[in-house]
Amino acid sequence: METVKQKTIKEVYVWELPVRFYHWINALCIVVLSVTGYLIGRPPALQSAAEASFSYWFGWIRFIHFVAAFVFFFNFVLRTYWGFVGNKYAQWYNFIPLKKSQWEELFNVLKVDILQLTTKSIPSIGHNMLAGFTYFFTFLAFLLQSLTGFGLYAAMSDSWFPKLFSWIVPLLGGDLPARNFHHILMWFFIIFAMIHIYLVFYHDYIERNGLTSSMIGGWKFVKQDEDDKE
Template structure:
């Protein structure tokens, strides 16, 4: 029987893990409240408007969560410069040839369901890096369009930074439309992300699922040279 010796690597530092879960909660809350803002529930109520504020509350939660989401994102960018090698900003830029080879490798495993070869990467695999880079762009887009719309009803300096997006995109309607479409990116991303984490844990057995809780990953020893 072949014996695979495994080494435990501390990959995700505490700030990365905290960021991940704060982000997960924020995205969930933002998608749910955002969807409700777009298509509010039908209420047949004969009460006066002054007795209710549920829709106002939904919007308030959306806005507050958006601020948390934004600063959490800013914190992650900072950690991209201060964190360990797995958290560094350059993980998310896939320019090296070896990274593209790995992307093809991962696609083979994910889509063609080829037998998993142990990957070079210990942190994010190259395909995940590319995907997260795209999600960062989506975060930025969602912050810009969201705060851009919010700017008109706020004196706070942060939304004002994004007020210029409204004239650029041709008015609030277009901004809202794009903001709403981008929400679906987050929803679909979340589905696939959660599934693939389960999948990789399932076929690789490197403990990727628990790594975002404890920070440890379990890597085959001969691959753990780098």
């Protein structure tokens, strides 16, 4: 049995409960929204002689999509709020590189982890800067997807809430371009998810810091000397 005894290792509570809830609700919503969204855009061919009054499956698919969209949006709103009141790993400045040191870290991560020019690993307890900045773009995608989604939904709803978004549709030139935009952006989520999951595995494999399970329990293993750098 291979064991590694790290004398200097320490456990840090990184992801607070709201952050973890946000993450998994968000993940579930994205899966549900992508699957139902794809089906709405490209329904399967069912050859049957049925009368329309006997079934409503496509209506249900759309219903699930709309419900998941509401959950997705308000979950995102709560996370944005938590970006101002949460701990230092959850704060908004983790996602927007404003300081020079943050840009340095960003390029460093690019060099070490993505291009693999050096063999060292980079210490970061919360999000590393490249990940954080990438999440910033996913937030933008969340926003755009919510805007176009609710904007399109507004036409078939009497509720005041989706109506708040209806201005986006004429801005994009009508329902069809808005719908197309919404559809194209879905692929951003799919490709992001692929890379995201891979990189979690990668970091856990290389750094052995319990990254994967940290999003369940909240705790990460950090080498003692890395902790006090911030």
